[in-house]
Every structure is written in structure tokens, then in C-alpha cells.
Amino acid sequence: MDVPDLETIKEWMGEYFHEHAGEFATALGLARAIRALRSSGRRAQGSRSERARGPRSVVLINANGSAAATETMTELARRTLRPEDGFFVHGVTAADGPRPSGASVDPRAAVPQVLAAALRARPDTTDAFVVSDFGDQAATELRAVLRVPVVGMGEAALLEASSARFGVAAGTPGLAESIAARIDALGLASRCTGIRVAGDGAEALVPDPGELRARWATAVTQCVDQDGARTVIVAGGEVAEGAGESLAVPLICPVAAACRRVRSLLG
Incomplete structure (x- = not known):
């Protein structure tokens, strides 16, 4: 069997990276988001105990990328977690998440976007998260790095x-x-x-x-x-x-x- 020379190996590696660039970028973004959330999670417990007791903050993350759907879901959430009962519900949209459609969607497609949305929502000042996606995308990852309840809608x-x-x-x-x-x-x-x-x-x-x-x-x-x-x-x-x-x-x-x-x- 002939052993390829170094230049051939470099060429093969370049082609492979080009074909799988999206996967590498997703993995890199996911790792960065998890590291940032883990850091926020460590700060969260102390910051919540230090601030005056007020409305409990709940962040609803819509994984499907539709701002209109986020608004509808947030209004639904506020009927159960009512302001008069001491809750404040804030809805955020996972940027670039898969939009609602009739087609099948990779059940893990929005995980990096959901993690990034949780980071934007300031986990250190949040009392609980709701992942508003029936597949519960990223709920497991969020639970692993945050010290507050994370509830998946489907589960x-x-x-x-x-x-x-x-x-x-x-x-x-x-x-x-x-x-x-x-x-x-x-x-x-x-x-x-x-x-x-x-x-x-x-x-x-x-x-x-x-x-x-x-x-x-x-x-x-x-x-x-x-x-x-x-x-x-x-x-x-x-x-x-x-x-x-x-x-x-x-x-x-x-x-x-x-x-x-x-x-x-x-x-």
C-alpha cells in the first residue's frame, strides 16, 4: 500500500474541513455557549440570594426562531405564572432556529441557538427557564450547567x-x-x-x-x-x-x- 505524501494529506484534510465546516462551527459555538453558561450558573446562586426578594423571573425560550410564536407563548405562560402571584415571564427567541413548517426538522438543530438565547437572558438573574419546544431542545444541556430549574415543554x-x-x-x-x-x-x-x-x-x-x-x-x-x-x-x-x-x-x-x-x- 502506497503511503500518501504530506501535501496529499493536507489536501484531504482541507477538503474534509470544507465539507464539514458547518458541523465544526456548530460544535465550536456549542462549546463556547456551554462554557459561558457554566460561568453564569456559578454566579447565579449568590446573586439571587443577595438581591432583595421580588418577582420571580422566568425566561421562556422559543426554539423555532419565530418572534410571533414567542409572543404568543409568552402570553400563554403569563396566564399561569401571573404577575399578581409574583412572577415575571420574559420570552426570548432562539435566533436562526428552525421555523415552523410541515417538514421534518433535526430534533437537535436548535441546541446551540437555545443555549445562546439562555446566555443572552442573563442566567445569573433568572429563577427558572422554560424551553418552549416539544422536543425539549437543549433542556438537558441547560440543566447540566445551571443551578436553577429548567423545564422542557414537551416533557x-x-x-x-x-x-x-x-x-x-x-x-x-x-x-x-x-x-x-x-x-x-x-x-x-x-x-x-x-x-x-x-x-x-x-x-x-x-x-x-x-x-x-x-x-x-x-x-x-x-x-x-x-x-x-x-x-x-x-x-x-x-x-x-x-x-x-x-x-x-x-x-x-x-x-x-x-x-x-x-x-x-x-x-
């Missing part, structure tokens, strides 16, 4: 629903895949009756409230009548409110479930 909703046989109404096929993976990861497949999709792609996110409500209502009804669900997770936020008003089963909003979990952890 909170699924665990709350798992006391009964539950179904899930999802907005798009891509989201349904992410939800199925999270159910398997939490060991809840035997409790889930199935996932129903409210549309066949990105058009499920159309802004017509009447059409959206009708699609969600159909998906929720299928979960109950055809699959036998005793409770349904409606992974669609505000647009799905009232989707199952005529059904005698509880509906779970993932954002609200995550906020209930935060409230119980903070006391």
Missing part, C-alpha cells in the same frame, strides 16, 4: 398527561415526529393512544382562526372517539383553545403544563 406536558391514557393533537407531520420521539424517550409509549395531525403540512399553520379551530377540533375528536384517549395534549397553543369544548376529556396546553411545573418547583 412537562407528557408527564402531566401520563396519569391517564393520552393522545396528542399536533399541528404538522414534522411536529408529530418530534412528539413521537419524545414519547419514546420518556418511556410513555404504552400510555399514548396515538398522535393525530391537524393538517397535512405547513398549511396547518394558516392564520385563519376559524379554519385552525376546525382542524384542531377534528384532531382532538379523533384522539378521543377513534383512539380512546382519556386526555389530550393540544400541541398548538392559543389557536387550539376551545378545540375540545364539547368533549368530556381534559385538554393539556404544553406551555401551561411547563409553567405549572415551574410553579411547583419554585414553590
